[in-house]
Amino acid sequence: MGGRISEVLDTSVRLLRLLSLLQLRRDWSGAELARRLDVTTRTVRNDIERLRIRGYEVHSSTGVTGGYRLGAGSAMPPLLLDDEEAVAVGVGLAAAAAGSVSGIEESSLRALTKLEQSLPTRLRHRLDALRRATVSAVGAGPTVDAQTLATIAGACRDREQLRFDYEGRAGETSVRRVEPHRLVYTGRRWYLLAWDTDRQDWRTFRADRIQPRLPTGPRFPAREPPSDAASHVIRGVGSLAWKHQARIRLHAPVEVMAGRLSPEAGPLQPFDEHSCLLETGSDSLRDLVRYLTNLDVAFDVLDPPELRTLLRELAERYAAAAGGMGPLPHPPPS
Numbered sequence: 001m002g003g004r005i006s007e008v009l010d011t012s013v014r015l016l017r018l019l020s021l022l023q024l025r026r027d028w029s030g031a032e033l034a035r036r037l038d039v040t041t042r043t044v045r046n047d048i049e050r051l052r053i054r055g056y057e058v059h060s061s062t063g064v065t066g067g068y069r070l071g072a073g074s075a076m077p078p079l080l081l082d083d084e085e086a087v088a089v090g091v092g093l094a095a096a097a098a099g100s101v102s103g104i105e106e107s108s109l110r111a112l113t114k115l116e117q118s119l120p121t122r123l124r125h126r127l128d129a130l131r132r133a134t135v136s137a138v139g140a141g142p143t144v145d146a147q148t149l150a151t152i153a154g155a156c157r158d159r160e161q162l163r164f165d166y167e168g169r170a171g172e173t174s175v176r177r178v179e180p181h182r183l184v185y186t187g188r189r190w191y192l193l194a195w196d197t198d199r200q201d202w203r204t205f206r207a208d209r210i211q212p213r214l215p216t217g218p219r220f221p222a223r224e225p226p227s228d229a230a231s232h233v234i235r236g237v238g239s240l241a242w243k244h245q246a247r248i249r250l251h252a253p254v255e256v257m258a259g260r261l262s263p264e265a266g267p268l269q270p271f272d273e274h275s276c277l278l279e280t281g282s283d284s285l286r287d288l289v290r291y292l293t294n295l296d297v298a299f300d301v302l303d304p305p306e307l308r309t310l311l312r313e314l315a316e317r318y319a320a321a322a323g324g325m326g327p328l329p330h331p332p333p334s
Contacts, residue, residue, distance in 0.1 A: 022070040029067040090127040144207045151212045156180045161217030167209040179220045182229040186263040191233045242281025251298040
């Protein structure tokens with residue numbers, strides 16, 4: 001009797017693990033699932049059939065690219081989350097209620113309510129404590145339509161070409177065709193890193209300026225991406241996207257400035273033990289002067305020369321304004 005119970009429990013645990021794997025990504029081969037579950041492919045086939053009997057829609061295909069895929073079904077399957085994942089989802093839903101994706105505030109609150117009702121007491125207390133102790137200091141940025149973001153994310157996941165209308169910095173609109181790779185969130189804005197098929201190069205697009213054209217295009221083979229998608233995007237939006245690109249040596253350690261600068265300021269790297277290099281930019285040199293001045297740290301302008309010229313002109317003007325003219329005379333009595 002005990003052996004039978006143990007066998008049933010083992011099968012139940014394995015089914016939960018199988019369901020968790022099927023939720024993790026879109027397509028799995030039988031050999032991959034068998035390797036992850038440490039069973040035979042025959043056992044995987046039997047377990048897939050058990051899931052179907054329990055109401056889960058699992059699609060299968062044969063051939064070289066054959067495998068298994070969890071279908072949408074008529075009802076959402078249960079989410080299999082460990083303690084850390086459940087708390088992370090809760091915090092994310094709370095942030096989404098006031099975040100940068102438009103149209104999901106109410107649905108995020110509803111989902112958060114359902115999640116909290118299903119959490120054990122120990123996790124509800126952890127989630128509540130974390131939410132109460134957390135305050136966001138991230139500046140507000142433009143919001144992105146939730147459906148647009150979901151379309152982009154789905155194209156990235158399924159490696160499907162994406163065509164969209166894109167509004168440039170000057171307000172001009174163009175039609176772009178890309179192979180989407182990653183969505184990157186910098187704390188203020190969402191960006192898409194994609195291979196532009198017309199320009200034959202990697203490009204970074206602001207997601208709030210994208211209007212997808214549906215349906216999505218054909219699937220494309222995997223392409224070797226930049227080594228670090230986030231760094232690639234930050235470099236693009238922090239300097240290369242601006243009319244005036246600048247290289248600034250900040251007289252403070254990189255650890256100090258990393259805490260002051262947002263990712264969108266641009267790439268930051270050590271210069272020496274006591275200073276760091278910031279690659280940034282702006283469409284206005286005067287705006288760039290104001291930004292650098294507000295950092296409240298000494299700096300040297302390495303590039304561009306035009307920025308050094310403007311700083312000298314402003315320094316002379318400020319020095320004259322603070323010169324020895326003495327106090328202004330009092331106006332004569334009326």
